[in-house]
Structure formats: C-alpha cells, structure tokens
Amino acid sequence: MYHTLRAVALIAVLAILSGRAGAQGVVMQRTISLNMAKIIAEATLAECKSKGYNTAVAVVDRAGQVLVMMRDENGSAQQVEMARRKAYTARMFRTSTLEFQKRTMDPKYAPQRDIADILALGGGVPIQIGNEVIGAVGSSGSTQEQDDACAKAGVAKVADLLKTNGPN
Template sequence: MTPKLLFSSFVSVALLSSLPAPAQAELPSIKILSAQAALTIGQAAYDACVQQGYHVSVTVVGGEGQVVLGLRGDGSSPHTLENSQRKAYTARTFRVSSGEFAQRVKDNPTSGQAHLAGVIAIQGGLPIKLGDAVIGAVGVSGAPGGEKDEACAKAGIDKAVDQLK
C-alpha cells in the first residue's frame, strides 16, 4: 500500500469514527398482543355468548389489524365470521368500539371512513389496550343485537386482563 493511499484510508476511518451516531439508531420497542392472550380473549368471549345461548363467531386482531384468531362457532350464521372480523378491524383501526364508530358515522354520514375496506359501523367490536396503547381488538357477531356482541367481547378482554400488563 502506498503512503498516500494509507494516509487517505486513515483519514477516512478517522472521519467516519468521529461522526455522531444517529439519534434514532435504536429500534423502537412495540407492545404486541400475544397469541396466548388472543386465545384467552377469543375463548372467553365465545364462552360468554354460548352460555347465553347465542351462536356467534369471534375474531381477534393484532396491532396491525391482522387476524390472530378466528372462531366460527357451532350453529353460527355464515356471515358472522366476516362481521366479527370487520368489527374487530374497525375497533383496532379507529381505537374505539365499533359501536362508537357507528355513532360517529350516524352523526356525520358524509364521512368517507365508513366506506373503507374492512370497516363496518356495527356494535360488537372493542379495542384491546395495554395501558394507552391499542395492541389489537376483538369482534363478536351473532348475538341478537350489537350490545350483546359487545358484552361478550368485553367479557373476553376482562378474562385476559392479567395477560395485558
């Protein structure tokens, strides 16, 4: 290696090593909904409705709206699995219950949000929170009325409260 090339390499290394590290060099930490918590929530929501004689489907979605658990219950109507998924996706997307979203749409019918793919303005979906962070959502469909679907969804979240810390 020639002295000129050696000196040039030394200067390059010295300059690079003296640059400050980027402020955002660390990866962000995110909270996720575990598969075990999703199973607990989904099973408890399903059980709560079955105990009342309702034939329902339950979907639990994760933080990015992806399906973590889908359960089409015995005797539930064909559309209930899709509706439960859309309710969960809506609750996750807007960070509020799908019933609250339905009220927003009713109050502002010209809002285009109700026409987004995968969204539905029907009660029965609840966000799953870890502190203030929404890490997923659960949707229930098939009980006689959205308020009953939502009560089952809440029972599911309540059952997993110890897993959501």
C-alpha cells in the same frame, strides 16, 4: 501521522452517526400474542354461548391482521366475516364499534364507514395496554349490545395480563 489521525477521527464520527441512524430506523411495538388472542376468543365465545347465542369471534393484532377466528358450531360464515370486520374497525379507529357507530352518524365522519373492511355495528372492542391499542376483538351473532358485552368479557379475561405488561 496527521492524516492518519484525521482519518481515524472521521471514521469514529461516521461510526457514531451511523449507529444513531440505525437505531432510529428500528421501531419497537407491542402487539397481542397468539396465546392471549386465543384466551380472549375462547372467553368471548363462552360468554355469548352462556347467554344462548351462536356467535363467531375474531381477534386481530395491532396491524389489524387476524390471529384467531372461531365460531360456534351453529354460527354462520356471515358471522365470521362480520366478527373479523368489527375487530378490524375497533383496531383501526382505536375505539369500540358502538362508539364508532355513534361518531359516524355525524355527516362529517360518515365517510369513514365507506373504507374497505370497516363495519359500524356493535361488537368490536380494542385491546389496550394503557392508551396503546395492541389488537382488537370482534363478536357477531347476537344483538349489537350483546356482541359488545361478549367482546368486553373476552378482554376482561386477560385484564391482569394487560396491566402487568403495561407502562411502569
């Protein structure tokens, strides 16, 4: 009887400990949805088009992977690639690419520009819920400042959704 009770107690302890270990192995992260990415991309493209620019836009998720890529009918393949890299840069460094460009002018940060797919040109903007970056948008085809403004306009289009999904 004593051995049976001891075995049951040991099994119960192991079950509790394995449950905790399993829970520690799961990470819940928020990321941008495809629907939200489409809204941001369309709003970014529309903003630049309204200013007379033929641009491309890319929206990436929290891992820096492309969800949406669009270009104006007169946009180029180079603009598409630059938009993707701007979005990737904004996501990976959690800041706008204009800010990244300024920061990496300092020689101690300049090597960050040499990382694959990084582009230190304005037009990339992180998409955030509070301080958590859930994706980024990149715009390419106008001036760096205008690309930045277009990308910010795209994110502004979903600002209310980002607030309702934010921290309580």
